[in-house]
Amino acid sequence: MLTNPRSDRVRAVRALSRRSVRSRTGEFLAEGPQSVREAVRFAPEHVRDVYVTPDGAERHPEIVEAARVARLFVHEVTPEVLDAMCDAEHPQGLVAVCRWAEPAFDAALAALPPDAVVCVLTNVRDPGNAGTVIRGADAAGADLVVVSDSSVDVRSPKVVRSTVGSLWHLPVVTGVPIPALLEGLRARGVRLLAADGAGETLLPDVDLTGAHAWVMGNEAWGLEAAVRDACDEVVRVPIHGHAESLNLAMAATLCLYASAGARGAAR
Amino acid sequence: MLTNPRSDRVRAVRALSRRSVRSRTGEFLAEGPQSVREAVRFAPEHVRDVYVTPDGAERHPEIVEAARVARLFVHEVTPEVLDAMCDAEHPQGLVAVCRWAEPAFDAALAALPPDAVVCVLTNVRDPGNAGTVIRGADAAGADLVVVSDSSVDVRSPKVVRSTVGSLWHLPVVTGVPIPALLEGLRARGVRLLAADGAGETLLPDVDLTGAHAWVMGNEAWGLEAAVRDACDEVVRVPIHGHAESLNLAMAATLCLYASAGARGAAR
Secondary structure (H helix, E strand, O other): OEOOOOOHHHHHHHHHHOHHHHHHHOEEEEEHHHHHHHHHHHOHHHEEEEEEOHHHHHHOHHHHHHHHHOOOEEEEEOHHHHHHHOOOOOOOOEEEEEEOOOOOHHHHHHOOOOOOEEEEEOOOOOHHHHHHHHHHHHHOOOOEEEEEOOOOOOOOHHHHHHHOOHHHOOOEEEEEOHHHHHHHHHHOOOEEEEEOOOOOEEHHHOOOOOOEEEEEOEOOOEOOHHHHHHOOEEEEOOOOOOOOOOOHHHHHHHHHHHHHHHHHHHO | OEOOOOOHHHHHHHHHHOHHHHHHHOEEEEEHHHHHHHHHHHOHHHEEEEEEOHHHHHHOHHHHHHHHHOOOEEEEEOHHHHHHHOOOOOOOOEEEEEEOOOOOHHHHHHOOOOOOEEEEEOOOOOHHHHHHHHHHHHHOOOOEEEEEOOOOOOOOHHHHHHHOOHHHOOOEEEEEOHHHHHHHHHHOOOEEEEEOOOOOEEHHHOOOOOOEEEEEOEOOOEOOHHHHHHOOEEEEOOOOOOOOOOOHHHHHHHHHHHHHHHHHHHO
8 A cells, every 4th residue: 555645656646747747758647437447448558557545446346357357557545645646636546657659640540441530639729628529539439539739738637537538449649740630631532621610511511421530720719721721621510599609629529420420321 | 997806896796706696686797708798799688787997998899889889887997806806717808797687487488489499407517518508509509498496507607608608699597496397398399308328219310300308417427317207208329439428518519409400401
Protein backbone atom coordinates (compact mmCIF):
# COMPACT_ATOMS: atom_id res chain seq x y z
CA MET A 1 0.00 0.00 0.00
CA LEU A 2 1.42 3.38 -1.05
CA THR A 3 0.68 5.85 1.73
CA ASN A 4 2.91 8.89 1.17
CA PRO A 5 1.24 11.59 -0.99
CA ARG A 6 4.58 13.42 -1.17
CA SER A 7 6.65 10.54 -2.53
CA ASP A 8 8.59 10.85 -5.79
CA ARG A 9 6.33 8.33 -7.49
CA VAL A 10 3.21 10.31 -6.62
CA ARG A 11 4.83 13.53 -7.79
CA ALA A 12 5.85 11.88 -11.07
CA VAL A 13 2.27 10.72 -11.73
CA ARG A 14 0.82 14.11 -10.84
CA ALA A 15 3.30 15.80 -13.18
CA LEU A 16 1.53 14.09 -16.11
CA SER A 17 -1.13 16.79 -15.81
CA ARG A 18 1.45 19.02 -17.55
CA ARG A 19 1.80 18.85 -21.32
CA SER A 20 5.58 19.23 -21.25
CA VAL A 21 5.92 16.22 -18.95
CA ARG A 22 3.59 14.15 -21.12
CA SER A 23 5.66 15.01 -24.19
CA ARG A 24 8.95 14.18 -22.49
CA THR A 25 7.84 10.91 -20.89
CA GLY A 26 5.35 9.72 -23.51
CA GLU A 27 2.89 8.93 -20.73
CA PHE A 28 -0.49 10.25 -19.67
CA LEU A 29 -3.23 9.67 -17.10
CA ALA A 30 -6.50 7.75 -17.30
CA GLU A 31 -8.60 8.82 -14.32
CA GLY A 32 -11.69 7.14 -12.95
CA PRO A 33 -13.27 3.72 -13.48
CA GLN A 34 -14.58 4.25 -17.02
CA SER A 35 -11.28 5.42 -18.46
CA VAL A 36 -9.22 2.84 -16.60
CA ARG A 37 -11.58 0.01 -17.59
CA GLU A 38 -11.46 0.92 -21.28
CA ALA A 39 -7.66 1.33 -21.22
CA VAL A 40 -7.25 -2.09 -19.59
CA ARG A 41 -9.76 -3.73 -21.94
CA PHE A 42 -8.72 -2.16 -25.23
CA ALA A 43 -5.02 -1.32 -24.82
CA PRO A 44 -3.52 -3.25 -21.87
CA GLU A 45 -0.15 -3.29 -23.66
CA HIS A 46 -0.08 0.52 -23.26
CA VAL A 47 -0.97 0.63 -19.57
CA ARG A 48 2.07 1.00 -17.37
CA ASP A 49 0.59 1.06 -13.86
CA VAL A 50 -2.83 0.93 -12.26
CA TYR A 51 -3.38 2.63 -8.90
CA VAL A 52 -6.42 1.74 -6.86
CA THR A 53 -7.75 2.60 -3.40
CA PRO A 54 -9.25 -0.15 -1.22
CA ASP A 55 -12.66 1.41 -1.86
CA GLY A 56 -12.03 1.53 -5.63
CA ALA A 57 -11.01 -2.14 -5.62
CA GLU A 58 -14.16 -3.09 -3.74
CA ARG A 59 -16.42 -1.16 -6.10
CA HIS A 60 -14.76 -2.25 -9.33
CA PRO A 61 -13.37 -5.75 -8.76
CA GLU A 62 -13.79 -6.58 -12.47
CA ILE A 63 -11.35 -3.81 -13.47
CA VAL A 64 -8.72 -4.94 -10.95
CA GLU A 65 -9.19 -8.55 -12.06
CA ALA A 66 -8.88 -7.64 -15.76
CA ALA A 67 -5.70 -5.67 -14.98
CA ARG A 68 -4.20 -8.66 -13.12
CA VAL A 69 -5.16 -11.05 -15.93
CA ALA A 70 -3.39 -8.69 -18.34
CA ARG A 71 -0.36 -8.90 -15.99
CA LEU A 72 -0.40 -5.18 -15.28
CA PHE A 73 1.14 -3.66 -12.18
CA VAL A 74 -1.73 -2.93 -9.78
CA HIS A 75 -0.76 -0.82 -6.77
CA GLU A 76 -2.94 -0.26 -3.74
CA VAL A 77 -2.87 3.35 -2.57
CA THR A 78 -4.59 5.44 0.07
CA PRO A 79 -7.30 7.93 -1.03
CA GLU A 80 -4.87 10.75 -0.16
CA VAL A 81 -2.25 9.33 -2.53
CA LEU A 82 -4.80 8.93 -5.34
CA ASP A 83 -6.04 12.51 -4.89
CA ALA A 84 -2.44 13.75 -4.96
CA MET A 85 -1.84 11.89 -8.24
CA CYS A 86 -4.86 13.22 -10.08
CA ASP A 87 -6.05 16.25 -11.93
CA ALA A 88 -9.68 15.13 -11.50
CA GLU A 89 -11.46 16.22 -8.34
CA HIS A 90 -13.13 12.84 -7.94
CA PRO A 91 -11.00 10.07 -9.49
CA GLN A 92 -13.39 7.55 -7.88
CA GLY A 93 -10.70 5.25 -6.59
CA LEU A 94 -8.86 4.36 -9.81
CA VAL A 95 -6.18 5.83 -12.05
CA ALA A 96 -3.83 4.36 -14.65
CA VAL A 97 -0.61 5.66 -16.14
CA CYS A 98 -0.73 4.92 -19.87
CA ARG A 99 1.89 5.01 -22.59
CA TRP A 100 1.28 7.31 -25.50
CA ALA A 101 0.74 5.09 -28.51
CA GLU A 102 -0.88 5.92 -31.81
CA PRO A 103 -0.54 4.65 -35.36
CA ALA A 104 1.55 6.67 -37.80
CA PHE A 105 -0.69 8.79 -40.03
CA ASP A 106 0.36 6.84 -43.15
CA ALA A 107 -0.41 3.50 -41.52
CA ALA A 108 -3.78 4.77 -40.29
CA LEU A 109 -4.64 5.94 -43.82
CA ALA A 110 -3.60 2.63 -45.33
CA ALA A 111 -5.89 0.76 -42.91
CA LEU A 112 -9.03 2.70 -43.89
CA PRO A 113 -11.90 0.73 -45.48
CA PRO A 114 -13.27 1.83 -48.89
CA ASP A 115 -16.28 3.49 -47.23
CA ALA A 116 -14.25 5.06 -44.43
CA VAL A 117 -15.66 7.79 -42.21
CA VAL A 118 -12.97 10.04 -40.76
CA CYS A 119 -13.24 12.90 -38.28
CA VAL A 120 -10.68 15.70 -38.52
CA LEU A 121 -10.16 18.30 -35.79
CA THR A 122 -8.36 21.48 -36.84
CA ASN A 123 -7.57 24.21 -34.30
CA VAL A 124 -9.87 22.75 -31.67
CA ARG A 125 -8.74 24.22 -28.36
CA ASP A 126 -11.51 23.41 -25.89
CA PRO A 127 -10.80 20.12 -24.06
CA GLY A 128 -14.45 19.31 -23.37
CA ASN A 129 -15.48 19.79 -27.00
CA ALA A 130 -12.51 17.78 -28.31
CA GLY A 131 -13.19 14.89 -25.96
CA THR A 132 -16.90 14.88 -26.70
CA VAL A 133 -16.24 14.84 -30.46
CA ILE A 134 -13.99 11.77 -30.03
CA ARG A 135 -16.75 10.12 -27.99
CA GLY A 136 -19.27 10.99 -30.72
CA ALA A 137 -16.95 9.67 -33.45
CA ASP A 138 -16.65 6.39 -31.55
CA ALA A 139 -20.42 6.10 -31.07
CA ALA A 140 -21.02 6.84 -34.76
CA GLY A 141 -18.56 4.12 -35.73
CA ALA A 142 -16.00 6.40 -37.37
CA ASP A 143 -12.81 4.68 -38.52
CA LEU A 144 -10.26 7.33 -37.60
CA VAL A 145 -9.87 10.66 -35.82
CA VAL A 146 -7.08 12.96 -36.98
CA VAL A 147 -6.13 15.90 -34.77
CA SER A 148 -4.06 18.76 -36.16
CA ASP A 149 -0.91 19.92 -34.41
CA SER A 150 -2.67 23.23 -33.72
CA SER A 151 -5.31 21.56 -31.54
CA VAL A 152 -5.55 20.76 -27.85
CA ASP A 153 -3.46 17.83 -26.55
CA VAL A 154 -5.93 14.93 -26.53
CA ARG A 155 -3.94 13.27 -23.73
CA SER A 156 -4.64 16.16 -21.34
CA PRO A 157 -6.64 14.95 -18.34
CA LYS A 158 -9.73 16.99 -19.30
CA VAL A 159 -9.88 15.61 -22.84
CA VAL A 160 -9.28 12.05 -21.65
CA ARG A 161 -12.12 12.41 -19.15
CA SER A 162 -14.53 13.82 -21.75
CA THR A 163 -13.88 10.91 -24.12
CA VAL A 164 -15.21 8.55 -21.39
CA GLY A 165 -12.94 5.78 -22.67
CA SER A 166 -13.44 6.35 -26.41
CA LEU A 167 -9.79 7.41 -26.73
CA TRP A 168 -8.98 3.68 -26.60
CA HIS A 169 -11.73 2.56 -28.97
CA LEU A 170 -10.62 3.91 -32.32
CA PRO A 171 -7.37 5.12 -33.87
CA VAL A 172 -6.63 8.74 -32.96
CA VAL A 173 -3.69 10.29 -34.80
CA THR A 174 -2.41 13.59 -33.41
CA GLY A 175 0.09 16.30 -34.18
CA VAL A 176 -0.36 16.35 -37.96
CA PRO A 177 0.07 19.78 -39.62
CA ILE A 178 -3.16 20.79 -41.37
CA PRO A 179 -1.77 20.83 -44.96
CA ALA A 180 -0.22 17.36 -44.56
CA LEU A 181 -3.42 16.11 -43.03
CA LEU A 182 -5.64 17.30 -45.87
CA GLU A 183 -3.17 16.14 -48.52
CA GLY A 184 -2.77 12.70 -46.96
CA LEU A 185 -6.51 12.10 -46.83
CA ARG A 186 -7.03 13.37 -50.37
CA ALA A 187 -4.23 11.18 -51.74
CA ARG A 188 -5.94 8.20 -50.13
CA GLY A 189 -9.15 9.04 -52.01
CA VAL A 190 -11.01 10.41 -48.99
CA ARG A 191 -13.42 13.21 -49.93
CA LEU A 192 -13.04 16.25 -47.66
CA LEU A 193 -16.26 17.71 -46.25
CA ALA A 194 -15.85 20.97 -44.34
CA ALA A 195 -18.47 21.38 -41.61
CA ASP A 196 -19.26 25.08 -41.54
CA GLY A 197 -22.27 27.21 -40.65
CA ALA A 198 -21.73 29.12 -43.91
CA GLY A 199 -21.79 25.99 -46.08
CA GLU A 200 -23.99 25.93 -49.18
CA THR A 201 -24.89 22.25 -49.02
CA LEU A 202 -27.26 21.18 -46.27
CA LEU A 203 -26.33 18.06 -44.30
CA PRO A 204 -29.40 16.05 -45.41
CA ASP A 205 -28.53 16.77 -49.06
CA VAL A 206 -24.85 15.80 -49.11
CA ASP A 207 -23.70 12.59 -50.79
CA LEU A 208 -22.17 10.48 -48.03
CA THR A 209 -21.32 7.36 -50.04
CA GLY A 210 -17.65 6.43 -50.36
CA ALA A 211 -14.76 7.40 -48.10
CA HIS A 212 -15.09 10.88 -46.64
CA ALA A 213 -13.79 13.01 -43.79
CA TRP A 214 -15.62 15.61 -41.72
CA VAL A 215 -13.27 18.54 -41.21
CA MET A 216 -14.16 20.51 -38.08
CA GLY A 217 -12.79 23.90 -37.05
CA ASN A 218 -12.28 25.86 -33.86
CA GLU A 219 -15.18 25.85 -31.35
CA ALA A 220 -15.45 29.66 -31.36
CA TRP A 221 -14.34 30.94 -34.77
CA GLY A 222 -14.93 27.88 -36.96
CA LEU A 223 -12.83 26.79 -39.91
CA GLU A 224 -9.92 28.76 -41.29
CA ALA A 225 -10.77 30.05 -44.77
CA ALA A 226 -7.76 28.23 -46.25
CA VAL A 227 -8.92 24.92 -44.78
CA ARG A 228 -12.48 25.46 -45.98
CA ASP A 229 -11.26 26.26 -49.47
CA ALA A 230 -9.10 23.14 -49.55
CA CYS A 231 -12.12 20.91 -48.94
CA ASP A 232 -14.29 19.35 -51.67
CA GLU A 233 -17.57 20.54 -50.25
CA VAL A 234 -18.71 22.88 -47.48
CA VAL A 235 -21.67 21.48 -45.56
CA ARG A 236 -23.86 23.04 -42.91
CA VAL A 237 -26.17 21.50 -40.38
CA PRO A 238 -29.58 23.13 -40.98
CA ILE A 239 -30.76 25.45 -38.20
CA HIS A 240 -34.56 25.25 -38.05
CA GLY A 241 -35.21 27.59 -35.10
CA HIS A 242 -33.59 30.84 -34.03
CA ALA A 243 -30.34 29.41 -32.65
CA GLU A 244 -27.26 31.00 -34.16
CA SER A 245 -25.32 27.77 -34.21
CA LEU A 246 -24.74 24.41 -32.61
CA ASN A 247 -21.69 23.72 -30.52
CA LEU A 248 -18.80 21.88 -32.12
CA ALA A 249 -19.49 18.53 -30.46
CA MET A 250 -23.18 18.59 -31.43
CA ALA A 251 -22.45 19.56 -35.03
CA ALA A 252 -19.75 16.91 -35.36
CA THR A 253 -21.98 14.22 -33.86
CA LEU A 254 -24.85 15.08 -36.23
CA CYS A 255 -22.49 14.93 -39.25
CA LEU A 256 -20.88 11.66 -38.16
CA TYR A 257 -24.24 10.04 -37.47
CA ALA A 258 -25.46 11.12 -40.91
CA SER A 259 -22.44 9.27 -42.30
CA ALA A 260 -23.21 6.23 -40.17
CA GLY A 261 -26.79 6.24 -41.48
CA ALA A 262 -25.65 6.45 -45.11
CA ARG A 263 -23.13 3.67 -44.60
CA GLY A 264 -25.70 1.46 -42.90
CA ALA A 265 -28.07 1.95 -45.83
CA ALA A 266 -25.34 1.18 -48.39
CA ARG A 267 -23.87 -1.93 -46.71
CA MET B 1 -22.41 55.63 -14.30
CA LEU B 2 -22.73 53.15 -11.43
CA THR B 3 -19.33 52.90 -9.76
CA ASN B 4 -19.86 51.26 -6.36
CA PRO B 5 -19.51 47.46 -6.47
CA ARG B 6 -20.82 47.27 -2.90
CA SER B 7 -24.07 49.17 -3.47
CA ASP B 8 -27.44 47.64 -2.63
CA ARG B 9 -28.38 47.50 -6.31
CA VAL B 10 -25.26 45.53 -7.20
CA ARG B 11 -25.83 43.15 -4.32
CA ALA B 12 -29.43 42.63 -5.39
CA VAL B 13 -28.37 41.71 -8.92
CA ARG B 14 -25.64 39.40 -7.68
CA ALA B 15 -28.13 37.68 -5.38
CA LEU B 16 -29.96 36.39 -8.49
CA SER B 17 -27.24 33.74 -8.74
CA ARG B 18 -29.13 32.05 -5.87
CA ARG B 19 -32.18 29.95 -6.66
CA SER B 20 -34.10 31.10 -3.58
CA VAL B 21 -33.71 34.75 -4.62
CA ARG B 22 -34.77 33.98 -8.19
CA SER B 23 -37.89 32.22 -6.90
CA ARG B 24 -38.77 35.05 -4.54
CA THR B 25 -38.19 37.91 -6.98
CA GLY B 26 -39.18 36.19 -10.23
CA GLU B 27 -36.04 37.58 -11.83
CA PHE B 28 -32.87 36.08 -13.28
CA LEU B 29 -29.66 37.08 -15.03
CA ALA B 30 -28.70 37.11 -18.70
CA GLU B 31 -24.91 37.46 -18.85
CA GLY B 32 -22.77 38.33 -21.83
CA PRO B 33 -23.56 39.78 -25.27
CA GLN B 34 -25.24 36.73 -26.79
CA SER B 35 -27.73 36.22 -23.97
CA VAL B 36 -28.47 39.93 -23.58
CA ARG B 37 -28.91 40.39 -27.33
CA GLU B 38 -31.39 37.52 -27.62
CA ALA B 39 -33.32 38.67 -24.52
CA VAL B 40 -33.61 42.19 -25.93
CA ARG B 41 -34.56 40.95 -29.41
CA PHE B 42 -36.99 38.19 -28.48
CA ALA B 43 -38.46 39.22 -25.12
CA PRO B 44 -37.85 42.93 -24.45
CA GLU B 45 -41.05 43.06 -22.40
CA HIS B 46 -39.40 40.74 -19.89
CA VAL B 47 -36.12 42.62 -19.57
CA ARG B 48 -36.06 44.86 -16.51
CA ASP B 49 -32.62 46.46 -16.72
CA VAL B 50 -29.55 46.30 -18.94
CA TYR B 51 -26.13 47.00 -17.43
CA VAL B 52 -23.25 47.79 -19.74
CA THR B 53 -19.63 48.86 -19.31
CA PRO B 54 -18.19 51.59 -21.58
CA ASP B 55 -16.18 48.87 -23.30
CA GLY B 56 -19.27 46.65 -23.72
CA ALA B 57 -21.20 49.56 -25.23
CA GLU B 58 -18.38 50.23 -27.68
CA ARG B 59 -18.13 46.62 -28.76
CA HIS B 60 -21.87 45.96 -29.03
CA PRO B 61 -23.54 49.25 -30.00
CA GLU B 62 -26.35 47.35 -31.76
CA ILE B 63 -27.44 45.73 -28.50
CA VAL B 64 -27.48 49.02 -26.60
CA GLU B 65 -29.35 50.64 -29.48
CA ALA B 66 -31.94 47.84 -29.61
CA ALA B 67 -32.41 48.12 -25.83
CA ARG B 68 -32.98 51.89 -26.08
CA VAL B 69 -35.41 51.44 -29.00
CA ALA B 70 -37.32 48.96 -26.83
CA ARG B 71 -37.35 51.68 -24.11
CA LEU B 72 -35.42 49.52 -21.67
CA PHE B 73 -33.41 50.97 -18.80
CA VAL B 74 -29.78 50.91 -19.88
CA HIS B 75 -27.30 51.68 -17.09
CA GLU B 76 -23.62 52.39 -17.60
CA VAL B 77 -21.45 50.64 -15.02
CA THR B 78 -17.76 50.22 -14.34
CA PRO B 79 -16.15 46.84 -15.10
CA GLU B 80 -15.80 46.31 -11.32
CA VAL B 81 -19.55 46.78 -10.86
CA LEU B 82 -20.35 44.36 -13.68
CA ASP B 83 -17.99 41.72 -12.28
CA ALA B 84 -19.58 42.14 -8.86
CA MET B 85 -23.04 41.59 -10.38
CA CYS B 86 -22.21 38.43 -12.29
CA ASP B 87 -21.79 34.74 -11.75
CA ALA B 88 -19.87 34.47 -15.04
CA GLU B 89 -16.13 35.01 -14.88
CA HIS B 90 -16.15 36.99 -18.13
CA PRO B 91 -19.51 38.73 -18.65
CA GLN B 92 -17.93 40.60 -21.59
CA GLY B 93 -19.35 43.98 -20.68
CA LEU B 94 -23.09 43.25 -20.66
CA VAL B 95 -25.69 41.81 -18.33
CA ALA B 96 -29.49 42.05 -18.15
CA VAL B 97 -31.91 41.42 -15.31
CA CYS B 98 -34.88 39.56 -16.79
CA ARG B 99 -38.31 38.74 -15.47
CA TRP B 100 -39.28 35.12 -15.24
CA ALA B 101 -42.03 34.59 -17.77
CA GLU B 102 -43.26 31.39 -19.30
CA PRO B 103 -46.54 30.18 -20.73
CA ALA B 104 -48.77 28.02 -18.54
CA PHE B 105 -48.38 24.35 -19.46
CA ASP B 106 -52.00 24.15 -20.67
CA ALA B 107 -51.60 27.19 -22.91
CA ALA B 108 -48.34 25.83 -24.32
CA LEU B 109 -50.04 22.52 -25.12
CA ALA B 110 -52.97 24.27 -26.77
CA ALA B 111 -50.57 26.22 -29.02
CA LEU B 112 -48.83 23.12 -30.41
CA PRO B 113 -49.14 22.45 -34.17
CA PRO B 114 -50.48 19.06 -35.35
CA ASP B 115 -46.96 17.84 -36.16
CA ALA B 116 -45.43 19.23 -32.97
CA VAL B 117 -41.98 18.21 -31.76
CA VAL B 118 -41.58 18.54 -28.00
CA CYS B 119 -38.53 18.00 -25.81
CA VAL B 120 -39.12 16.87 -22.23
CA LEU B 121 -36.42 16.93 -19.54
CA THR B 122 -37.03 14.74 -16.49
CA ASN B 123 -34.58 14.72 -13.57
CA VAL B 124 -31.88 16.53 -15.53
CA ARG B 125 -29.51 17.99 -12.94
CA ASP B 126 -26.43 19.08 -14.87
CA PRO B 127 -26.71 22.75 -15.93
CA GLY B 128 -24.45 22.38 -18.98
CA ASN B 129 -26.37 19.43 -20.35
CA ALA B 130 -29.75 21.09 -19.71
CA GLY B 131 -28.70 24.30 -21.43
CA THR B 132 -27.18 22.49 -24.38
CA VAL B 133 -30.35 20.42 -24.86
CA ILE B 134 -32.42 23.64 -24.98
CA ARG B 135 -29.97 25.04 -27.54
CA GLY B 136 -30.27 21.80 -29.56
CA ALA B 137 -34.08 21.88 -29.34
CA ASP B 138 -34.04 25.43 -30.66
CA ALA B 139 -31.69 24.55 -33.53
CA ALA B 140 -33.81 21.53 -34.44
CA GLY B 141 -36.92 23.71 -34.57
CA ALA B 142 -38.73 22.05 -31.65
CA ASP B 143 -42.00 23.70 -30.64
CA LEU B 144 -41.76 23.37 -26.88
CA VAL B 145 -39.43 22.32 -24.08
CA VAL B 146 -41.00 21.02 -20.86
CA VAL B 147 -38.80 20.71 -17.78
CA SER B 148 -39.93 18.62 -14.82
CA ASP B 149 -39.97 20.07 -11.30
CA SER B 150 -37.24 17.56 -10.39
CA SER B 151 -34.77 19.09 -12.85
CA VAL B 152 -32.21 21.87 -12.57
CA ASP B 153 -33.49 25.47 -12.52
CA VAL B 154 -33.17 26.58 -16.15
CA ARG B 155 -32.81 30.21 -15.00
CA SER B 156 -29.60 29.45 -13.13
CA PRO B 157 -26.70 31.41 -14.62
CA LYS B 158 -24.93 28.28 -15.89
CA VAL B 159 -27.98 26.97 -17.73
CA VAL B 160 -28.75 30.39 -19.19
CA ARG B 161 -25.17 30.67 -20.45
CA SER B 162 -25.23 27.18 -22.02
CA THR B 163 -28.43 27.95 -23.94
CA VAL B 164 -26.53 30.79 -25.70
CA GLY B 165 -29.79 32.74 -26.07
CA SER B 166 -32.05 29.84 -27.01
CA LEU B 167 -33.94 30.25 -23.74
CA TRP B 168 -35.68 33.22 -25.40
CA HIS B 169 -36.31 31.51 -28.73
CA LEU B 170 -38.92 28.89 -27.93
CA PRO B 171 -41.44 28.28 -25.15
CA VAL B 172 -39.83 26.61 -22.13
CA VAL B 173 -42.26 25.47 -19.45
CA THR B 174 -40.75 24.51 -16.10
CA GLY B 175 -41.70 23.06 -12.74
CA VAL B 176 -44.23 20.53 -14.01
CA PRO B 177 -44.44 17.28 -11.98
CA ILE B 178 -43.56 14.31 -14.18
CA PRO B 179 -46.98 12.56 -14.04
CA ALA B 180 -48.83 15.78 -14.93
CA LEU B 181 -46.38 16.43 -17.71
CA LEU B 182 -46.80 13.01 -19.34
CA GLU B 183 -50.57 13.07 -18.88
CA GLY B 184 -50.91 16.57 -20.32
CA LEU B 185 -48.94 15.68 -23.45
CA ARG B 186 -50.80 12.41 -23.94
CA ALA B 187 -54.21 14.10 -23.56
CA ARG B 188 -53.15 16.55 -26.26
CA GLY B 189 -52.44 13.62 -28.62
CA VAL B 190 -48.65 13.89 -28.39
CA ARG B 191 -46.95 10.49 -28.68
CA LEU B 192 -44.36 9.93 -25.93
CA LEU B 193 -40.98 8.61 -27.07
CA ALA B 194 -38.60 7.69 -24.28
CA ALA B 195 -34.95 8.13 -25.28
CA ASP B 196 -33.09 5.34 -23.54
CA GLY B 197 -29.97 3.32 -24.23
CA ALA B 198 -31.97 0.17 -23.46
CA GLY B 199 -34.70 0.95 -26.01
CA GLU B 200 -35.80 -1.75 -28.44
CA THR B 201 -36.54 0.57 -31.35
CA LEU B 202 -33.56 2.15 -33.10
CA LEU B 203 -33.77 5.88 -33.83
CA PRO B 204 -33.62 5.45 -37.66
CA ASP B 205 -36.57 3.02 -37.48
CA VAL B 206 -39.01 5.00 -35.36
CA ASP B 207 -42.08 6.61 -36.92
CA LEU B 208 -41.68 10.36 -36.41
CA THR B 209 -44.79 11.56 -38.21
CA GLY B 210 -47.42 13.36 -36.14
CA ALA B 211 -47.01 15.14 -32.82
CA HIS B 212 -44.46 13.53 -30.54
CA ALA B 213 -42.28 14.29 -27.54
CA TRP B 214 -38.76 13.10 -26.76
CA VAL B 215 -38.62 12.27 -23.07
CA MET B 216 -35.06 12.51 -21.72
CA GLY B 217 -33.82 11.32 -18.33
CA ASN B 218 -31.01 12.11 -15.94
CA GLU B 219 -27.54 12.64 -17.47
CA ALA B 220 -25.99 9.90 -15.30
CA TRP B 221 -28.64 7.29 -14.56
CA GLY B 222 -31.07 7.82 -17.44
CA LEU B 223 -34.85 7.52 -17.30
CA GLU B 224 -36.78 6.35 -14.26
CA ALA B 225 -38.40 2.99 -14.97
CA ALA B 226 -41.85 4.43 -14.24
CA VAL B 227 -41.34 7.22 -16.77
CA ARG B 228 -40.04 4.80 -19.41
CA ASP B 229 -43.01 2.51 -18.87
CA ALA B 230 -45.43 5.41 -19.22
CA CYS B 231 -44.12 6.24 -22.70
CA ASP B 232 -45.52 4.84 -25.95
CA GLU B 233 -42.17 3.70 -27.30
CA VAL B 234 -38.61 3.37 -25.99
CA VAL B 235 -36.07 4.44 -28.58
CA ARG B 236 -32.30 4.19 -28.57
CA VAL B 237 -29.70 5.99 -30.62
CA PRO B 238 -27.63 3.24 -32.27
CA ILE B 239 -24.07 2.92 -31.01
CA HIS B 240 -21.90 1.76 -33.90
CA GLY B 241 -18.49 1.70 -32.20
CA HIS B 242 -17.42 0.72 -28.70
CA ALA B 243 -18.73 3.77 -26.83
CA GLU B 244 -20.97 2.86 -23.94
CA SER B 245 -23.30 5.79 -24.51
CA LEU B 246 -23.67 9.33 -25.76
CA ASN B 247 -24.08 12.22 -23.39
CA LEU B 248 -27.56 13.58 -22.81
CA ALA B 249 -27.18 16.67 -24.97
CA MET B 250 -25.82 14.69 -27.93
CA ALA B 251 -28.52 12.02 -27.69
CA ALA B 252 -31.25 14.65 -27.41
CA THR B 253 -29.88 16.61 -30.37
CA LEU B 254 -29.73 13.49 -32.56
CA CYS B 255 -33.33 12.59 -31.66
CA LEU B 256 -34.63 16.12 -32.21
CA TYR B 257 -32.83 16.43 -35.55
CA ALA B 258 -34.31 13.11 -36.66
CA SER B 259 -37.73 14.64 -35.89
CA ALA B 260 -36.83 17.77 -37.82
CA GLY B 261 -35.80 15.65 -40.80
CA ALA B 262 -39.04 13.67 -40.74
CA ARG B 263 -41.09 16.85 -40.46
CA GLY B 264 -39.21 18.47 -43.32
CA ALA B 265 -39.88 15.44 -45.52
CA ALA B 266 -43.60 15.41 -44.59
CA ARG B 267 -44.31 19.13 -45.02
